[in-house]
Amino acid sequence: MHIAVVNQHHHNPDCPATCRHYTFLAQLALRHRVSLVASDGWRRTRITDTYSWAPTGVELHECPVPYANSMGVVQRLKSFIGFAMAAFRKAMQLQTPDVLWAVSTPLSTAWVVAQVARLRGVPWVFEVQDLWPSFPIQMGAVKNSLLQKRLYRMEKRLYRSASHIITLSPDMTEYVVSLGISPDKITTNYNGTDLALAAAVQPEEMAELRHTYKLQHKKVVLYAGTYGRANDIPTLLQTIEAMAANLSITFVLAGSGYYESQLQALAQRVPNLLLLPPQPRPEIFKWFKLADLSLITFNDLPVLQTNSPAKFYDSLACGTPVIVTNPGWTKRFVEQHGCGWYVPAEQSQALAQGIVQALAQPQELEAAGARGAAISRQLFDRQQLVKEVEAVLEQVVR
Incomplete structure (x- = not known):
């Protein structure tokens, strides 16, 4: 099986981060072909140099798009848009995968994967790490009410478009179900640890x-x-x-x-x-x-x-x-x-x-x-x- 993963926030264990997908992709690459489309934004956060940047066996297709937690709203928005554009090009250039896997946040990553999946005729899986757009809206980052409504409509369309949805907590699952999505289409998979x-x-x-x-x-x-x-x-x-x-x-x-x-x-x-x-x-x-x-x-x-x-x-x-x-x-x-x-x-x-x-x-x-x-x-x-x-x-x- 050829799995194509799109994840703007790729890290490795040299970084101060959770590294859920580093562990997952290392295991999946033992049994499948894995292509990873990711930004290079977190490379600068490496504290040590013990691990390879991508797990052994994973084909890395990197997009030069900066990102940092210190960024303000406008800078983050530019980063999200920049990655979405670069990731779309990279994903369209890949040999056709059997399945696409979108790691969101941000919601723009899922949107890109949904477009690539439609154009290439392959199924896609939507992993929800945080609830967007609810998170930026409740944090006050998106104040325009018309834009809020559009983002919520896009979120719902993406849930419907995905072949399957993975959430990281039971409360996320409950939220997605409340939008009219069948529970049979959702798997709760805890963030977990090493x-x-x-x-x-x-x-x-x-x-x-x-x-x-x-x-x-x-x-x-x-x-x-x-x-x-x-x-x-x-x-x-x-x-x-x-x-x-x-x-x-x-x-x-x-x-x-x-x-x-x-x-x-x-x-x-x-x-x-x-x-x-x-x-x-x-x-x-x-x-x-x-x-x-x-x-x-x-x-x-x-x-x-x-x-x-x-x-x-x-x-x-x-x-x-x-x-x-x-x-x-x-x-x-x-x-x-x-x-x-x-x-x-x-x-x-x-x-x-x-x-x-x-x-x-x-x-x-x-x-x-x-x-x-x-x-x-x-x-x-x-x-x-x-x-x-x-x-x-x-x-x-x-």
């Missing part, structure tokens, strides 16, 4: 980190991810400042993004905040293993309740319980499986209280971590999740 990277972390590596950063006898609360406008970083700032006198707790934040300068200023004022640069994928698992608790924070917006954050899966795989602030499926999940706690979004006092209460129960903290690790092995192993995606692709081709 269990082998979690298992590879050695105790001496964690001990070295504790020594290097003077974390002996400290409770470590970790936030690892983007400091973006959707991540409720202002609440995190307020929480850390309010807990500055509690020197038994150290907040470790690893990432970059919009609120980086405010976090750097806070780190100069409080003694228990450690800011780290973005970490390559193998390194971030060491921090998740070391941490006593990790935070998965997002703004209080309906669209963000559906998301499928990589740090949620990575933390649980490392046996580190989580505090989530989404009242959607992640809240239901941690409560059902006893692997974390829920605190309402945008409430710094409640978040501080939740952190203190969780850390005050070391036995329950350890038990919650063990439950999280167990459910990760059962549900979140990307080596198993890719088989489900492979089955979808094969079904569509048949």
Whole structure:
């Protein structure tokens, strides 16, 4: 089977990113021909040079289109349009695939794949990583009401056009069904994590980190991810400042993004905040293993309740319980499986209280971590999740 994948946001494990598709494509390339149409925008985020940029066996067709999380709305729009145009040309030049696979976001990637699929007479699969256009609209990036309506109509047409839809959370699936799409056409495939990277972390590596950063006898609360406008970083700032006198707790934040300068200023004022640069994928698992608790924070917006954050899966795989602030499926999940706690979004006092209460129960903290690790092995192993995606692709081709 010849699988053609179109993904503007391709990464490899040298980057500070989830790398879901790197793992998936590495496995699929063992059994199928895989062509990847991607931008080169994330090459500059490589921190190490350990991995090949595309997995062995994957044919890379790269589009020179810049992208960065620091871009504003206009710059991002130019990047999306630029990639759409370049990806259309690349995809039309490929030897005819058996199936096209669109990794969205942005929605423009799915639109391009739908056009190529129609022109070349092949089926296509729509992987929904975030709900667009709901996300940019609710974040205030698309204010024109006429444009909003057009984007929603395009979204619905794309769902209908796709031969199959893959979503990354049950709440995304529920949303797509609410638009009149048959549940039989949708597969929920969790974002998942790389269990082998979690298992590879050695105790001496964690001990070295504790020594290097003077974390002996400290409770470590970790936030690892983007400091973006959707991540409720202002609440995190307020929480850390309010807990500055509690020197038994150290907040470790690893990432970059919009609120980086405010976090750097806070780190100069409080003694228990450690800011780290973005970490390559193998390194971030060491921090998740070391941490006593990790935070998965997002703004209080309906669209963000559906998301499928990589740090949620990575933390649980490392046996580190989580505090989530989404009242959607992640809240239901941690409560059902006893692997974390829920605190309402945008409430710094409640978040501080939740952190203190969780850390005050070391036995329950350890038990919650063990439950999280167990459910990760059962549900979140990307080596198993890719088989489900492979089955979808094969079904569509048949």
